[in-house]
Amino acid sequence: MTTPPRELALERARSHRDDDLQDLFTLLRQPSISAQNIGVEECAVLEESLLRDAGLSVRRLDAPGHPVIYGEWLGAPGKPTVLFYGHYDVQPADPLELWHSDPFTPTIRDGRIYCRGVADNKAQHFSHIAAIRHWLKANGSLPCNVKIMLEGEEEVGSPHLDTIVTANKDILAADLVYTSDGPVTDDRYPEIEYGVRGLLYVEIEATGANRDLHSGHWGGVAPNPILALARLLNTMIDDENYVLIEDFYENVRVPTPGAQAALEKLPFDTAATIAGIGLTEMVPPADRSYAERIMFQPTLNIAGITGGYSGEGSKTVLPARASMKIDMRLVPDQTPDEIWEKISAHVDKHGKGITIKRLDGGMLPSFTPVEHPMGDIVRAAVERGFGTVPISVPSAGGSLPDSVWTQTLGLPSFLVPYGAPEQANHSPNESYRLERLYQGIETSIHLMDLLGQG
């Protein structure tokens, strides 16, 4: 009896873990901060080289922003085609002083790799690349057709992705889209997510006098822009954390029965999840479950604020300006355009001397039915790769430009996070468990195997 190709690929993956780590570390050492345009092109070149070494034919898709890398292997006519999506750009590393090791020097401590971007998203899309490479090196051909697309603008809201996908519909044609990003919600279970929340990101600025003023001569006379922002916030969110912007909830859709059923079956240990970030309870309202909050409720989060003096010691200044950044997570059927209209109308009405601007196009929420037939194959692959039955999360808390797959291409899209809850995405000391790197590579091998059989 010959060894099945899948087993040959798995064996090769297990005997080449050091090589995989070397390649991943090269990718991690290269900063690729899209918000600040630091190292993005250099990282794109590294990704092209990795895809070529894996055995794919590689090119760049025409893109107005940071490079979009595309690789394919289409030698299995009649078999299904999977499109892997990932992003090689990362968040800024600040606040730098809170990192225990340099953010761009990958460091292994206690079975984890610490580095900015390791979890979000380098180690995760690298798992697919490694799976393809091991299978091709072990067997010479893949069991299904494979496409992979890596973009460099995800962390700034993927402003050009829809344009690029629309322009390349034929090249990207597939039977399903498969994305590994973000952490699972509960460390005990691998999970499959069938949708994501959308995103709108705005910056609000308040201005007062024509210059910073001495507080003793002007306090109580000239307006304080920091106070103006605080007052505006209090017109936007109530004590129970409901958003007060008019009609903000107008298009929030009641989940489908299937989504609702999946939600209710979720085995989340909320107390443990909350304890993981050092808290003992969630913010109000008390009557809403953790899962509901991050799946079917929109949020308005203040991501940053700055104004006046915040250095050492004291400075008695009445600042001329202050600003804050706000991100809103959107659920079906909210849209960034609709919510932009509503929040900007709110600011115009309530904020004297206050202006709002939209920092990017935002992202639509996205949704794939839990019942889609491709879901069976994905669930089986994840169960084999992780050795545990996965849970079905009807909608993820975070945002990805997933609507380009479900709406622009009309495909089922599955988000399969290979990462763990404590990996600190977007925070200092972002990390990724070595064990999950190896489990992820094996899951991607099983996925190709099962697609080839299907």
Place this chain on the structure above:
Amino acid sequence: MTTPPRELALERARSHRDDDLQDLFTLLRQPSISAQNIGVEECAVLEESLLRDAGLSVRRLDAPGHPVIYGEWLGAPGKPTVLFYGHYDVQPADPLELWHSDPFTPTIRDGRIYCRGVADNKAQHFSHIAAIRHWLKANGSLPCNVKIMLEGEEEVGSPHLDTIVTANKDILAADLVYTSDGPVTDDRYPEIEYGVRGLLYVEIEATGANRDLHSGHWGGVAPNPILALARLLNTMIDDENYVLIEDFYENVRVPTPGAQAALEKLPFDTAATIAGIGLTEMVPPADRSYAERIMFQPTLNIAGITGGYSGEGSKTVLPARASMKIDMRLVPDQTPDEIWEKISAHVDKHGKGITIKRLDGGMLPSFTPVEHPMGDIVRAAVERGFGTVPISVPSAGGSLPDSVWTQTLGLPSFLVPYGAPEQANHSPNESYRLERLYQGIETSIHLMDLLGQG
């Protein structure tokens, strides 16, 4: 008929203006930022040298913080003694990008010197030093006894001044204290201020989870510290800008009849004053005059706030902490200790996960009766130096450690600002009019002359 000594001193001042400018520029080029301990000792050494060159005997008073420089000339027994007070420390220069020339390179444009600290307070106390020097060089002796004390911690709230004055009561004994600091309120009139508001400076920090979080996974679950600060602010100040801290106004004293009468006689052009900072109206309440606001009302000013991401572009983070700095101007008979008790009790009651700390000891408000006999001499000197009848401002908006003179030493204390309203104290592009430098020097010459005759 011999030329009077006063005229000889005035003539020398007028013929040595370039020398005075050179000396002042040397002082200005030396940064002396007390909040950050930058260049303070070096500046103290320069001040000692200036006082010695002027003809005073100079020493340092024992001080636990930055150096306190003291100079005296006591060769006129039986004549009154004036104690000049000033400070050689300056505010931080940031935001640096808003300066049109380097903040520590004095630059003359359109008849003004631009430099951090030129108005607050270097050119002003330098005027006294130059007056003493010109009189002594022209005549060999002064018409009254003169003491001068320069401290280096005024911009951080003069935390040690009361200790130092208390320990040196005999050395500092005088008939009046004379301070030139701050700008006049209305550019058309020189002014004499008979009191100052007190000060309390606090920093408030809100904390949430044990690390910065991804807003998509934790927004609406974990508390947002920026929102917590905004909510706290809204419990502290109402829409009419009244401070809501319990009993905050309890000890606000109704002004004396003399102070009230002076207030009502003030010829301020409020519209022009407000226009000077680019505004058309004052903040609420509408029924309170500009003079009342800055003289007999306490204020609560947010001097700075920081939290989360405020760099370029977008970052979807839920921050673990946020903080803000608040300064409060106090009026008779409020005290920093009393208000500290009240605001910290308020924060303890309203701010879950919020802590407050006092950044320094604060300053008591101070008050000298408008009717004090020494006031006649001061008013006459100012009228002669500036060529205009001065106005009487019963209380200045800003804060100075004036209570060490009125309460610790029990002396009348007169604040005679030589600066102009547009000089941008504490702001980028701080400046000082050359004309006012020369008028100030002549005013100080007239003051010594009139004291000698009195």
